[in-house]
Amino acid sequence: MDHSHEAAHIAAHIGAYLKVGIGLLILTGVTVALSYVDFGSRANNIIVGMIVATFKASLVAAIFMHLKGEKMTIWKFLIFTGIFAAGLFFLTYLAHSDPISGTSHSSHS
Amino acid sequence: MFSRILKYLPFFSDAEVPYTVTARPDTGLYSAKLGIWLFLASEVMLFGGLFSAYIFLRIGAEPGYWPSGLLNVPVGTANTAVLIASSVTVVLAWAALKMRQLAKYKFYMAITILCGVLFLAVKLSYEWPAKFNHFGIFVRQSAASKYEEFLGNKHLSETGQAPRWEISGHLLDAPKGSPYAEQAHHNAEHFAHETHRHDAVTEADDDYVIQLDPVNADPDSKENDRPHFLPRPLSSKIAVIKAADVESASTFAPRHSTYFATYFLITGLHGLHVLGGVLVFLYLWLPIKGGTKLYQTNPEHLANRVEVAGLFWHFVDLVWIFVFPIFYLL
Numbered sequence: 001m002d003h004s005h006e007a008a009h010i011a012a013h014i015g016a017y018l019k020v021g022i023g024l025l026i027l028t029g030v031t032v033a034l035s036y037v038d039f040g041s042r043a044n045n046i047i048v049g050m051i052v053a054t055f056k057a058s059l060v061a062a063i064f065m066h067l068k069g070e071k072m073t074i075w076k077f078l079i080f081t082g083i084f085a086a087g088l089f090f091l092t093y094l095a096h097s098d099p100i101s102g103t104s105h106s107s108h109s
Numbered sequence: 110m111f112s113r114i115l116k117y118l119p120f121f122s123d124a125e126v127p128y129t130v131t132a133r134p135d136t137g138l139y140s141a142k143l144g145i146w147l148f149l150a151s152e153v154m155l156f157g158g159l160f161s162a163y164i165f166l167r168i169g170a171e172p173g174y175w176p177s178g179l180l181n182v183p184v185g186t187a188n189t190a191v192l193i194a195s196s197v198t199v200v201l202a203w204a205a206l207k208m209r210q211l212a213k214y215k216f217y218m219a220i221t222i223l224c225g226v227l228f229l230a231v232k233l234s235y236e237w238p239a240k241f242n243h244f245g246i247f248v249r250q251s252a253a254s255k256y257e258e259f260l261g262n263k264h265l266s267e268t269g270q271a272p273r274w275e276i277s278g279h280l281l282d283a284p285k286g287s288p289y290a291e292q293a294h295h296n297a298e299h300f301a302h303e304t305h306r307h308d309a310v311t312e313a314d315d316d317y318v319i320q321l322d323p324v325n326a327d328p329d330s331k332e333n334d335r336p337h338f339l340p341r342p343l344s345s346k347i348a349v350i351k352a353a354d355v356e357s358a359s360t361f362a363p364r365h366s367t368y369f370a371t372y373f374l375i376t377g378l379h380g381l382h383v384l385g386g387v388l389v390f391l392y393l394w395l396p397i398k399g400g401t402k403l404y405q406t407n408p409e410h411l412a413n414r415v416e417v418a419g420l421f422w423h424f425v426d427l428v429w430i431f432v433f434p435i436f437y438l439l
Contacts, residue, residue, distance in 0.1 A: 007208045021197035028189050035438035049434040056430050064200050064423045071137045074146050081150040085157040092161035096169050
């Protein structure tokens with residue numbers, strides 16, 4: 001791709017950058033507002049909050065970080081990253097589920 | 110002779126680094142882009158590890174020992190908006206460079222840097238100090254019934270909510286030898302000046318006196334069951350707590366609870382990343398050899414540097430997009 005072709009290609013995306021930026025600001029307001037709505041339990045509120053956050057994060061990743069239309073090499077890195085990160089979360093989960101019994105106790109009296 | 114040795118060092122050598130602009134045939138990318146994404150993958154592991162620690166510490170916390178509603182939501186929301194705006198301006202700065210618009214690049218990059226500095230200034234000059242001026246006392250469960258008028262556990266159990274073991278507010282008096290004596294003295298003077306009352310400091314040497322947060326001043330009120338958007342001022346009510354009834358007492362510092370320990374660790378590490386990004390952007394913005402001066406000889410190379418630094422910055426914004434709701438809102 002020669003330079004002038006690329007420049008025009010990028011100029012066409014400026015509108016998208018601004019729209020996504022404004023969208024993210026609106027979604028931030030939505031996140032705050034939803035946190036004051038009672039969804040039944042605290043856990044439900046957390047799930048709703050995380051869904052909105054994940055959507056915001058995917059907008060940043062796809063549009064600002066140019067992941068939409070990025071080379072396969074980068075996507076392969078990210079898929080492996082996801083697998084390893086899931087493994088990391090699983091390890092921490094083991095600390096919580098405490099499969100070796102008798103080692104978890106309350107520290108309060 | 111010195112300059113001959115220097116030439117072996119990066120930055121001072123004349124050697125040309127390959128694939129700073131042209132794509133490598135095997136990867137299809139210029140090398141820095143590959144490098145930054147690999148680095149971001151490692152950052153995912155770093156913040157992911159800390160997030161998973163937070164999640165399981167929170168799930169595993171005993172009811173009543175994981176606070177909420179203690180952080181300033183309007184300020185946190187504003188800081189979030191600042192970071193989002195800076196993410197927009199950095200990508201506009203990159204686009205300007207790709208379209209060979211130098212003045213626009215300098216303008217957008219300057220705004221990005223200022224947003225980053227503003228974020229840090231708000232955090233370090235207001236948010237964190239405000240926490241260090243607030244005090245919390247966890248009462249022993251065995252002694253909690255004595256302080257029921259400040260804890261409201263009867264109301265909480267009747268309405269199916271978690272118990273409350275903490276009394277918080279501003280420290281007015283501390284036991285003899287407490288490291289918080291100076292803070293208490295300062296607050297007590299302020300309290301006397303504001304309310305014209307002089308019951309803040311007690312005769313006894315072994316108690317804490319707290320000017321109460323609204324939630325402890327009226328714990329049975331439904332108003333206080335959920336956090337409020339706008340921060341509310343301290344009440345003028347005070348509580349006297351005997352040192353023997355105290356499980357732990359501290360300012361809202363990392364030592365206060367696992368909640369604050371994780372809050373300061375994650376926001377502190379995130380803040381260091383913001384600082385690092387600001388410094389890199391400053392380097393790329395200043396009229397120096399590796400920065401704006403590079404535009405004259407190789408503008409595409411500068412554009413790629415800005416893109417790569419921008420990717421890091423977007424990742425930092427991404428982390429904050431998750432940090433903000435889980436600590437400030439949920």
